[in-house]
Amino acid sequence: MLVLGIETSCDETGLALYQSAPAPEAVQDAPAQYRYGQLLAHALHSQIDMHQAYGGVVPELASRDHIRRVLPLLTQVLAEAQRDKSEIDVIACTQGPGLAGALLVGTGIAHGLAFALDKPVITIHHLEGHLLSPLLSDDPPEFPFVALLVSGGHTQLMRVDGVGQYAMLGETLDDAAGEAFDKTAKLLGLSYPGGPELARLAEFGTAASIQLPRPMLHSGDLDFSFSGLKTAALTAVKKIGSANVCEQDKANIALAFQDAIVDVLAAKSITALKQTGLKRLVVAGGVGANRALRARLKEATAKRGARVHFPELQWCTDNGAMIAFAGAMRLMAGIDQAVKTESFSVKPRWDLASVCTK
Ligand code: KG4
Ligand code: ZN
Numbered sequence: 001m002l003v004l005g006i007e008t009s010c011d012e013t014g015l016a017l018y019q020s021a022p023a024p025e026a027v028q029d030a031p032a033q034y035r036y037g038q039l040l041a042h043a044l045h046s047q048i049d050m051h052q053a054y055g056g057v058v059p060e061l062a063s064r065d066h067i068r069r070v071l072p073l074l075t076q077v078l079a080e081a082q083r084d085k086s087e088i089d090v091i092a093c094t095q096g097p098g099l100a101g102a103l104l105v106g107t108g109i110a111h112g113l114a115f116a117l118d119k120p121v122i123t124i125h126h127l128e129g130h131l132l133s134p135l136l137s138d139d140p141p142e143f144p145f146v147a148l149l150v151s152g153g154h155t156q157l158m159r160v161d162g163v164g165q166y167a168m169l170g171e172t173l174d175d176a177a178g179e180a181f182d183k184t185a186k187l188l189g190l191s192y193p194g195g196p197e198l199a200r201l202a203e204f205g206t207a208a209s210i211q212l213p214r215p216m217l218h219s220g221d222l223d224f225s226f227s228g229l230k231t232a233a234l235t236a237v238k239k240i241g242s243a244n245v246c247e248q249d250k251a252n253i254a255l256a257f258q259d260a261i262v263d264v265l266a267a268k269s270i271t272a273l274k275q276t277g278l279k280r281l282v283v284a285g286g287v288g289a290n291r292a293l294r295a296r297l298k299e300a301t302a303k304r305g306a307r308v309h310f311p312e313l314q315w316c317t318d319n320g321a322m323i324a325f326a327g328a329m330r331l332m333a334g335i336d337q338a339v340k341t342e343s344f345s346v347k348p349r350w351d352l353a354s355v356c357t358k
Pocket of ligand 2: 126130151152317318
């Protein structure tokens with residue numbers, strides 16, 4: 001089955017072609033990376049440069065740019081995979097959550113293409129794409145595992161027992177980790193998206209020169225709260241005096257902020273492993289690219305005799321491969337049927353629980 005994936009939920013246009021394995025039994029002896037099939041091609045256009053001037057994503061500009069990009073990227077993935085569009089069996093598209101206008105572009109084009117090619121569509125929950133993306137790696141984790149999903153819009157700990165089997169263990173009560181990175185970076189005068197910039201600046205910080213709180217570290221549950229941390233960073237700036245803050249102060253604040261986030265994410269992830277009795281932690285979402293977080297989670301899981309899996313950096317942030325793959329996995333698991341339909345809708349707000357099978 002050849003699945004075309006289309007992702008347009010925010011500021012990245014991602015397309016991919018995934019060829020699912022003929023039948024799970026037939027490929028049991030295949031190398032691990034081909035257990036579920038093979039990614040034939042993927043292409044991505046990031047709008048970061050366009051939104052940078054505004055300090056954040058401008059929804060209307062995002063939608064218009066998706067319109068310009070989807071079809072050229074489709075031509076690109078078809079050429080790379082040496083396939084014709086008539087060979088596509090199913091079109092998978094992100095239906096939500098995300099920006100309504102941006103979602104409408106990808107979902108609209110997916111349905112238009114499907115109608116023209118007389119092919120069915122499967123709609124995908126963006127977070128399920130992130131959750132399953134680690135399985136695209138050369139060394140995919142086995143189910144079950146604890147997933148730490150840390151993106152620009154979400155911070156969640158989940159128990160993942162299989163495709164469609166996701167149980168929420170804890171989540172952020174306010175800002176997501178990525179959002180807190182971005183807001184604090186803005187405060188320090190860094191450009192959008194600030195997460196990677198702040199991480200770079202933190203490398204020049206002096207350890208323990210500034211202390212920031214670890215919100216909800218001892219809350220006894222697996223929930224998070226990061227909005228206070230951003231305020232604490234602001235207070236640190238004010239204490240020095242906005243006019244006096246030098247580059248070294250900024251680096252010190254960046255390091256203190258990153259340390260605090262990493263401490264909380266790592267501690268709660270380990271507690272989730274303890275509570276579930278599982279030995280595998282899988283990290284997904286953009287903040288999963290953070291080097292300090294990766295190093296800390298490796299160390300902390302090793303101490304417990306557990307393992308941590310990270311998706312390749314290219315699958316951490318938004319992409320079409322994770323959407324094509326999630327579509328293939330849901331169809332292979334028999335959870336959904338792809339449908340031929342002339343009507344469609346988007347779900348800017350969409351609870352992951354509604355795509356769970358239990
Ligand atoms: O998963 P993603 O691409 O988009 C959403 O679905 O939200 O995540 C984007 C988020 C942004 O907030 C960005 O600043 C953050 O991931 N991010 C990082 C790093 N790389 C991306 N945060 C900290 N350190 C990084 N290296
Ligand atoms: Zn995302």
